[in-house]
Amino acid sequence: MIAFRHLPITSLLASALLLTACSNSPTGRQQVLLFSEQDMSQLGAQSFEEMKTKEKINTDPQVNAYVQCVTRALTASLGRQPEAPSWEVVVFDSEQVNAFALPGGKIGVYTGLLKVAQNQDQLATVIGHEIGHVLAKHSNERLSRTQLANLGLQISSVALGGTEYQEMAMAGLGLGVQYGILMPYGRAQESESDIIGLRMMSQAGFDPNQSVALWQNMNKASGGGQPPEILSTHPSHASRIDDLRREIGRLPVSTATSPNCKTPG
Secondary structure, eight states: OOGGGGSOHHHHHHHHHHHHHHOBOTTSOBOOOOSOHHHHHHHHHHHHHHHHHHSOBOOOHHHHHHHHHHHHHHHHHHOOBTTBSSOEEEEEOOSOOOEEEETTTEEEEEGGGGGTSOSHHHHHHHHHHHHHHHHTTHHHHHHHHHHHHHHHHHHHHHHHTTOTTHHHHHHHHHHHHIIIIIHHHHHHHHHHHHHHHHHHHHHTTOOTTHHHHHHHHHHHHTTTOOOOGGGOSSOOHHHHHHHHHHHHTTOOOOOOOOOOOOOOO
């Protein structure tokens, strides 16, 4: 259990203000971080272990060797990271076109992704993006924002004193939190991870131009169907591709040798 939850509201808010002033993401964006690395790593490890008991794990040697090869190339380019002293990678048998990374260096890749990420560079785009979430402490940031939003709801509930307007006011605040903080904030995290992942894959010797091809494949796989960007926690595919192209133009020329990760037959 994270001890933070037992602190008085005044202490929580004071801590938030203090950490806001001194915490910045790898791209320089100001962050609110209320939880320790130990807390987040423990939470990530517990969640990962639970997933491994509930999801089917892929045991194909070629598939696992391929995913491990791409991941090793990415993480080796980073050196040792305090957010993840070591990296554990598990491939899950699922049609989901997805991957994830958790605090403490836990990475999951779904086999459905391998049908859309057609080569090592495109797979590196996704895994690098997910590692970017860990390096930028996005889980800590999201959990901290949620905690502070819940505090706001509690304060409003007390102020309303259980009147007939309480339920309506809480619903209004929930909508305000959803669209005013969490949803735009989620897009900022996604865009930031794109940048971090792109820099990482270039540094590791992967072709950053393949990140654009990956998201074009993603667009085709989704049938072009996506909710309007203003109502989504993710950037639209078109916005994402435009941002990646701009960032690719700013990347320094990499001297790293391209990894040779064999695509499973």
